Amino acid sequence: MLRHKLLIVVGMVIGSVMTAAWLAQPQAVAGEPPKNPQPQATKDITLDQAYAVSKAAFDKAHEIDTKMDIAIVDAGGNLKSFARMDGAWIGSIDIAIKKAKTARFFDMPTGEIGKLSQPGGPLYNIEHSNNGLITFPGGIPLKSSDGTVIGAIGVSGSTVENDHTVAQAGADAIGSK
């Protein structure tokens, strides 16, 4: 009987600690929580912008005589638009999309990640995350004029230098630098 009572006491202690922890928890992370927390204002790419980016990228692809797959994702990393030129590689569909996602996932050009993911580098084999990343050049974040990342472009179909050149032409179309 004593043991049963002890268990009940232990349970009461756990219960009160949990209650205290729950009550304390929002404060624990961010200080005294606001009474009525508000969403953060942000920005997202429009389809008009996606087409402006794509058009600039395709113009560059034509100019340097390449056949490209071009993908645009939004601020949430979700596909916004895609187009594959006639004769461009089928295998580049997934790579273009993954490059765009990778660039948005980490808000940097894919090639920058690739420099860090080499053997011996600090992010070796990061490509195994997120259902597969592509970390060679061709993906670039898209930014609004105030610097907010509103999406990303991913280009695949030629050398990584050409892929990057075409992606940069697209990104420049909406003022991303």
Add this chain to the structure above:
Amino acid sequence: MLRHKLLIVVGMVIGSVMTAAWLAQPQAVAGEPPKNPQPQATKDITLDQAYAVSKAAFDKAHEIDTKMDIAIVDAGGNLKSFARMDGAWIGSIDIAIKKAKTARFFDMPTGEIGKLSQPGGPLYNIEHSNNGLITFPGGIPLKSSDGTVIGAIGVSGSTVENDHTVAQAGADAIGSK
């Protein structure tokens, strides 16, 4: 009754053609092969066509006041183009693409497959194949003027009736009937 008889006749024709094809095939494998086998001539959608289909579909989407995700695949079932209207469902990205693939995988409107994949139906749970099919309306094969299937369109973002209406408007743009 006449229609039933016609269906039976169609079935008989299909059956005899298939039988002939099967009988002819072993020679190719085990008999004397032709001296200089030639590839089959075929047709595939161009990016220009994909945009023509997309434009007609988007025009219809605007006309009936819906927000759609629209995907086009080529004759190989591989993504050719995609666009998501501002405010259209994120979850429809994958569904639009899967509808287009499903329509090309079996060369019929997705809704026709859905009739056959119900519990007790002959294709029950076919959706488990091919990394996931979508078998409700909104996917339609795209055909050249001679009837060759050159790709498919998949539309998602509203009711299945609206999705199908928009997909049909797209398919009609290049003469598919």
Add this chain to the structure above:
Amino acid sequence: MLRHKLLIVVGMVIGSVMTAAWLAQPQAVAGEPPKNPQPQATKDITLDQAYAVSKAAFDKAHEIDTKMDIAIVDAGGNLKSFARMDGAWIGSIDIAIKKAKTARFFDMPTGEIGKLSQPGGPLYNIEHSNNGLITFPGGIPLKSSDGTVIGAIGVSGSTVENDHTVAQAGADAIGSK
């Protein structure tokens, strides 16, 4: 030689048609494109809001004596926060996350989708899309005071009625109706 010239002419015609199509393309979708397309202003959930939602949900879970897994996703459908109560089902980790994603993917409570995805229903087997949806109750979109969807909550661990009740308590905490 004549044939070569003809091919060149054909190439010129194709080239000019493609150029015209590219130039026309942005207009084709959305009318005359703005010179300098701007991103859309939008809103996203904050971690403070996610905790406010979670706390209200956990309070309800305690009140009705259930053990729950509770997931919150942001406006892009990406995981914002998650917590699993001691003794809650391990199998509900994935279900809670998928419910939250499903609710944001289609901006409606998961149970509403489930009504449409039954055998014979218009969205039969939609669950095969998006790497797996969960379409029974327990997922609810989270909205800002102006109705913008800023994320979603997914709850799993008890009956679907209890899951929904707990999710609703969470959603109510930031004024979603």
Add this chain to the structure above:
Amino acid sequence: MLRHKLLIVVGMVIGSVMTAAWLAQPQAVAGEPPKNPQPQATKDITLDQAYAVSKAAFDKAHEIDTKMDIAIVDAGGNLKSFARMDGAWIGSIDIAIKKAKTARFFDMPTGEIGKLSQPGGPLYNIEHSNNGLITFPGGIPLKSSDGTVIGAIGVSGSTVENDHTVAQAGADAIGSK
């Protein structure tokens, strides 16, 4: 003081049961099995502990001015809690979770595994297992005061040095060394 003594007694009982279980286990495989085999006593992280770990990690993240994704898994390697700071990388959701799982899967800091998985190393490409491991720093096992691994923390969102520092601050909060 009485409570401390009680806890010590409880610990002694658990310790002797565990010892007996270990001694009894080999017979089960190769000799006469015990009449009434008993489960092994073990320990698992609580949600209260997960929050204590998270709070310490978030405090450190704020202190060094970083934006982090922080995941905690339990003794079974299953997600216990997760939170992503406003503005932290979307791509770090999966990496934080995978770091926590990897640390628990092998009961060592992720960076230690990474040293062994380089080209030419004994665990080359171990990242392909378990649906994707992350083997650079930022994942650390969580231990109870007696050394039992009760879970793990995974942190992602900055340099691997910062990720590790924040993870260590979290692990230290419950006495793991």
